[in-house]
Amino acid sequence: MNIAATTSSPVDPYSVGHYRLQGHLTVNGVFDTATVDAVVADIHAWGEQFLSDLPPERRAWYIDTGVQARTVLRKLDNPHHHRPLVRQLAHNPRLLAWVHALVGPGVSIYFSQVFFKPPEGGGPKPAHQDNYYFGPTDPEGVVTAWIALDDSTLENGCLYYGDGTHLGPVYPHFAPEGEPYNLQIGAPILDKQPMSPAPVRKGGVSFHHGNTFHVSGPNHSPHWRRACALHFVRNDVEFAHPALPYDHSLKYRVTDTPQHQVTA
Numbered sequence: 001m002n003i004a005a006t007t008s009s010p011v012d013p014y015s016v017g018h019y020r021l022q023g024h025l026t027v028n029g030v031f032d033t034a035t036v037d038a039v040v041a042d043i044h045a046w047g048e049q050f051l052s053d054l055p056p057e058r059r060a061w062y063i064d065t066g067v068q069a070r071t072v073l074r075k076l077d078n079p080h081h082h083r084p085l086v087r088q089l090a091h092n093p094r095l096l097a098w099v100h101a102l103v104g105p106g107v108s109i110y111f112s113q114v115f116f117k118p119p120e121g122g123g124p125k126p127a128h129q130d131n132y133y134f135g136p137t138d139p140e141g142v143v144t145a146w147i148a149l150d151d152s153t154l155e156n157g158c159l160y161y162g163d164g165t166h167l168g169p170v171y172p173h174f175a176p177e178g179e180p181y182n183l184q185i186g187a188p189i190l191d192k193q194p195m196s197p198a199p200v201r202k203g204g205v206s207f208h209h210g211n212t213f214h215v216s217g218p219n220h221s222p223h224w225r226r227a228c229a230l231h232f233v234r235n236d237v238e239f240a241h242p243a244l245p246y247d248h249s250l251k252y253r254v255t256d257t258p259q260h261q262v263t264a
């Protein structure tokens with residue numbers, strides 16, 4: 001059971017303790033509906049443009065092949081860089097209070113993603129650990145804020161987490177034939193790990209530690225399951241050994257490190 005699912009701002013020690021033990025935390029009521037609706041309209045406008053400019057060799061990575069009836073995007077990268085409205089989400093004081101409580105004050109976004117998971121077939125995301133993708137200098141300094149842009153439910157493909165997996169190592173991942181970007185944890189490790197669902201209400205945020213196993217199933221419902229994942233790092237953290245070619249110049253400083261914490 002997701003015991004912290006009804007938590008709302010402001011930060012409380014019980015919820016931070018839940019994150020330390022389980023490696024994830026669900027906080028509902030961070031963003032209001034009007035803010036989320038504006039972001040949804042904006043990312044769809046961006047998505048239409050992106051799709052019309054998408055060269056054939058990049059289609060396999062961005063198009064959701066689970067949806068047969070129409071051509072629809074699976075994801076978009078780095079909305080924090082391309083869309084001012086998403087940057088505004090990152091500066092929300094309620095969101096930042098949680099991010100600071102989880103990784104410390106002074107944070108940047110290193111990478112971000114929109115996940116569309118469209119109705120009637122939006123595809124699954126295989127189980128993985130963000131820190132395998134990112135290869136950070138400090139695994140404890142990475143937290144993903146997964147912002148629900150719709151109610152995210154068991155039916156439409158909410159995230160599932162491996163409770164406590166952030167306390168273990170980052171495991172080797174493999175990529176299926178022809179999908180070099182689709183890195184995932186292999187069955188021998190995954191089969192031993194139960195995964196707990198983490199439904200979130202629209203405007204809520206599901207936080208996860210960079211080492212936490214997570215996965216999402218397909219969307220067979222008639223409803224969208226859109227989300228915007230902001231991958232926060234403490235300012236001193238770099239992606240030193242990334243598994244994919246991230247553009248390090250897009251690291252965006254959201255809050256400054258307090259002077260007393262800066263070390264030479």
Ligand SMILES: O=C(O)CCC(=O)C(=O)O
Pocket residue numbers: 115125130144146214215216227229
């Ligand atoms: O939204 C999903 O299905 C996957 C999300 C994810 O992998 C992430 O936020 O790191």
